[in-house]
Structure formats: C-alpha cells, structure tokens
Amino acid sequence: MIRVLVVDDEALLRTGFQHILDASDDIEVVAAVSGGEAVRTARATAPDVVLLDIRMPDVDGLTVLAGLLRLPQPPVVAMLTTFDMDEYVVTALRSGAAGFLLKDTDPEELPFLVRALADGGCVLSSKVTRTVVDRYLQAGCPEQTARRLDRLTDRERAVLVLIAEGLSNTDIAGRMHLSTGTVKDHVSAVLGKLEVNSRVQAALLAERAGLLTPPQDLEPG
Known part of the structure; x- marks a missing residue:
C-alpha cells in the first residue's frame, strides 16, 4: 500500500x-x-x-x-x-x-x-x-557536465538514460535484466558521480547532454 x-x-x-x-x-x-x-x-x-x-x-x-x-x-x-x-x-x-x-x-x-x-x-x-x-540548466557549465558524465561506467550511463526516460527502479530492472537491488546501487552511484541529490536532477543533466535515445533492451553485465 x-x-x-x-x-x-x-x-x-x-x-x-x-x-x-x-x-x-x-x-x-x-x-x-x-x-x-x-x-x-x-x-x-x-x-x-x-x-x-x-x-x-x-x-x-x-x-x-x-x-x-x-x-x-x-x-x-x-x-x-x-x-x-x-x-x-x-x-x-x-x-x-x-x-x-x-x-x-x-x-x-x-x-x-x-x-x-x-x-x-x-x-x-x-x-x-x-x-x-x-x-534549470541555463546557468550550468557544459564542460563541467561533460566531466561528471565521464565518471560514469557504461552500465551507469545506461541507467542514467532510463532514469531520464522516467522509468522507475522496477522498470529499469526489467529493461536491463537486473535485480531491483542492483538497480538501486547503480542509481546511488550515478547520483554520487554526477553530484546531484535527486533523480530528477540527474534526468535534467542527461537531457541537456543529449543522452536520450530510443530505448533498447540491454543484456546483463
């Protein structure tokens, strides 16, 4: 409930x-x-x-x-x-x-x-x-955003894209064939590396960086 x-x-x-x-x-x-x-x-x-x-x-x-x-x-x-x-x-x-x-x-x-x-x-x-x-982003620095994104692993970047598409933890887990617990760990890592305190802030950074692409299923790894 x-x-x-x-x-x-x-x-x-x-x-x-x-x-x-x-x-x-x-x-x-x-x-x-x-x-x-x-x-x-x-x-x-x-x-x-x-x-x-x-x-x-x-x-x-x-x-x-x-x-x-x-x-x-x-x-x-x-x-x-x-x-x-x-x-x-x-x-x-x-x-x-x-x-x-x-x-x-x-x-x-x-x-x-x-x-x-x-x-x-x-x-x-x-x-x-x-x-x-x-x-939200107009006063931000594109170079700084790029440096933060470079900290992400390929897996974390994939999670970020799905966050930006509005998927929940459960949805991301299904899309990427991972457990919900693993997704939560990846989300925490993404927020930390991007130096943001919420998923919506991470989503806005991804939007500005042009990371949104048509969704595709990802194999676990």
Whole structure:
C-alpha cells in the first residue's frame, strides 16, 4: 500500500485528489492538509509520497519541502502547481523535489504518477518539461557536465538514460535484466558521480547532454 499525503491550501483540491487516489486498491491517502500542518502530519503518518502545493498563503511550499526532507525517513515529494512555468519549480527541483505536476493533470493519470514516485521514478509534467530543462540548466557549465558524465561506467550511463526516460527502479530492472537491488546501487552511484541529490536532477543533466535515445533492451553485465 502506497501511503500518500496531499498538501494544498484549497480544500476542494485536497478532497478531489483524495477521492481519486483512494479509489486505487494500492494507494491510501493518509491525510490531506494545508501547508502549516504538513510537516507535523508527515511526521505522524509517515507517508511514502507527498503531493505538495508549491505556493500557499499560510506557508511557503519550499519551506515545507525543506522540512519534509529533513525528516528521519523523508518521503518522496512532488510539487503541485497551476502554472505552465513557475519560478519556484526550478528552486524546488534544486532542493530535492522528485518532480512536479500541474493541478489539472488528467485524473486517470494521477495514480500511475504516484506509483512511479513511490517506486523511485521522477515525474515531470510534459507540458512544461522543456522550459524547466532550459531554465534549470541555463546557468550550468557544459564542460563541467561533460566531466561528471565521464565518471560514469557504461552500465551507469545506461541507467542514467532510463532514469531520464522516467522509468522507475522496477522498470529499469526489467529493461536491463537486473535485480531491483542492483538497480538501486547503480542509481546511488550515478547520483554520487554526477553530484546531484535527486533523480530528477540527474534526468535534467542527461537531457541537456543529449543522452536520450530510443530505448533498447540491454543484456546483463
């Protein structure tokens, strides 16, 4: 059972997300609260995934994100926004958010996105991914990115490509014919060598470096 905490200042949106997700047999919304209650509620309920509004009147979503990630067992956090491009999104990604969703995401897609987050995937709304990639990386140094990528083994580079394609640990394991535990080890190595603290940051680096190619099955090695 995937435990989800919904954090938003709008009661109607909280209720809507809760009804959509609770309809799935493998997802339980443990609470739906406003921003001021988020960290305290997360500490009490231990959610696996938090869907967090990026802008709330009672507390800054980025402040809540930082508090959630400081918990002893931090949840996976995806930001919610109503904007096609929100300046806060870039800061949130740099701070360790696992991705972001537009609040008008198709209700049928929401459970699948939550499952992907719980399984280690990164989620970026397709409507704004390109803008985020450009703005997230525009101040970066291509030469520095290239040096970091050179640290990766061929196997780790293959894992990075699949991370950038949005695959979860389970999906990567199936694609590469590896155990999930081995994939987790490879992901940890990739994040360390790239000097990033989340899969979504690694995915954005791969996007900028032009590593995305049509997927292909890989033999174990």
